[in-house]
Amino acid sequence: LLDAIVYIAEDHSRAIGLKHVRADEFWVPGHFPSAPILPGVLMVEAAAQLMNWMFNRKRGTKDLGAFLRINNCSFRNSVTIGDDLYILAEEIRFGSRGFTARTQGIVHGQIAFSADLSGMVFRTLDK
Template identity: 35%
Template sequence: MKKEEIYATLPHRYPMLFVDDIYEIDYGKHVRGVKNVSMNEPWVQGHFPEEPVFPGVLIIETMAQIGGFMFYSEEESKSLKAYLSKIDEVKFLRKVVPGEQLIVEADFISSFSKFAKVKCKGIVNGKAVAKAVVTYCFDEKINLEESK
């Protein structure tokens, strides 16, 4: 996905945009994207200067931003703007450091009224580094169950 499409889809901008590319979108079912973790990011100065570690809250934010692309469609009328509503079952399995590429895979779980649950996994070098269930809220009632 081109940067322009990412900017058109997400309202986030530097330093709070944590999506470098989206590789796969299967609308309402699955998405896969990447965040390149860099030494040039503002958080490096304080977390931790001698041994930088990508903060867990930013890993969650990365998973939430990439997971939200599952509701993006090139058909503008079909696209849904997803807002973060809730995070459950968060697990950090190992640290993520500058120079690593954080790949996020997200899979649809269920939807109800204006909400959808998505299972997200952060991966570095083929190994899981974080997991979470992210709940998104939408402006209007949705029905993604039939697209499963």
């Protein structure tokens, strides 16, 4: 879902990712037919991808991460075709196998969503 990583802190504790919402995405015809709105679950998934990328970057690995928990999640503004959704992630806790980050999605300078996400190493990939 993420199209780009636009910022990463030197210590890998904060990052910003970009999701450009396109008209040809699979969810557009059904959510909602006359007024497409990016589903909240996909916003959170993009944030989880960014969190996993940060975790791997910090550890120097390419492990697959799995969701454990979504806390304090709220949606405030809609995201639609043509929008750029900037996803901000900040490390809360990164351990040897588990990770937690505070995330936000920003569209047109407004908060679209916020959530605290937790994950863990699901599978270690060969380097």
